Amino acid sequence: MSVRKDIKRINGIEDDIGVLTLYLHTDASNPDLNNGEWKIHLKNEIKDLKYHADNAAPEAEKKALKKLLKNVEDRVGELQRDLQKGLVIFTSADEKLWEEMILQVPVTTTMHWDKAPAVQQLQELVQRYPNTGIIVLQQQDVRFIETELGSIKDEFAYSWDLNREDWLDYGGDTPPGSRSSGQDDFQQRFEENKSRWYKNLAPRLGKEIKDRGLECAYLVGNNENVRDLEDHMASAHLKGVLPKNIGMKPSHEIVAEVYEELV
Structure with missing residues (x-):
């Protein structure tokens, strides 16, 4: 509740x-x-x-x-x-x-x-601290953290699958953080296609924000990746951006940083 x-x-x-x-x-x-x-x-x-x-x-x-x-x-x-x-x-x-x-x-x-x-x-x-989504970018891996009053209510993750050419929903599980086989090739293809891939992801994130009744969302990640996804997100959904590469931190620490710097 x-x-x-x-x-x-x-x-x-x-x-x-x-x-x-x-x-x-x-x-x-x-x-x-x-x-x-x-x-x-x-x-x-x-x-x-x-x-x-x-x-x-x-x-x-x-x-x-x-x-x-x-x-x-x-x-x-x-x-x-x-x-x-x-x-x-x-x-x-x-x-x-x-x-x-x-x-x-x-x-x-x-x-x-x-x-x-x-x-x-x-x-x-x-x-002051309404139901909020925090979208954390780590290139091909994206975490969605739902918060209220600074507490985590739910979270799930997407990861881009190169073979299927689609974002896979990992629910509450952690997506694969390392793609050792062909990692260099993956990185090159990511850089070449990330705008298109993020464009594919943006409507899903927007639907999550709407379906969960969230009042707003924040984007977190390195400046370039955040900018690429922000271009495809509805402005009504976004309240702020934190250009920090902190995706490897525990979720509660990410939430604390967002609240401290943006809320």
């Missing part, structure tokens, strides 16, 4: 006693957080809501809020090794709602206690 659908479902929930929402910025690469300062920020948020519970809340609300704060604090401790850049938790006093999301994008640390979940920040994140 997409985060947009999660938001729609969560946003319809109410609790007469209260719903607790946590946004926690946990990015260890951030110089302000790399010594675990996010734990201090979390304790401060919990402290403020406990003060509210002790000084302004009716007894039923006080009991429910303190219980939820304890549950959330314990859960963050359990998730500590898995945290990335952000964490979101929604939980209700009636215990019908517990939703947690470990995000690959940063959030602003804050806690909310209200009759309904505080989804606004999550909605803003989805607007």
Whole structure:
């Protein structure tokens, strides 16, 4: 399920006693957080809501809020090794709602206690980091990575088959990265025909972008190859180009570079 659908479902929930929402910025690469300062920020948020519970809340609300704060604090401790850049938790006093999301994008640390979940920040994140395709070129091999909020939802690969004169869909498998027999000949034919071969591939990529409901796509690869494919892609599908030859990197590192430099 997409985060947009999660938001729609969560946003319809109410609790007469209260719903607790946590946004926690946990990015260890951030110089302000790399010594675990996010734990201090979390304790401060919990402290403020406990003060509210002790000084302004009716007894039923006080009991429910303190219980939820304890549950959330314990859960963050359990998730500590898995945290990335952000964490979101929604939980209700009636215990019908517990939703947690470990995000690959940063959030602003804050806690909310209200009759309904505080989804606004999550909605803003989805607007900023929508469902996106990242198309990674390595000459005759092309990876397509589908992301949302910086997380990889799906990926597959195409590779040009010289004998069939067509792109083969390798799904989630890795295409052959080496063609040792006749590699020099293949390279020469690739250079001579790549514009035509990329023209053949562009409609397939465009169909994937449309069928998956992606809002945009980014091209990644060396400048010359990216330019050749870009010429055949619909401009409405492309939001940016990263002229870097990083196709051999793991997918999550490619996504991180694209987000850092283009998003």
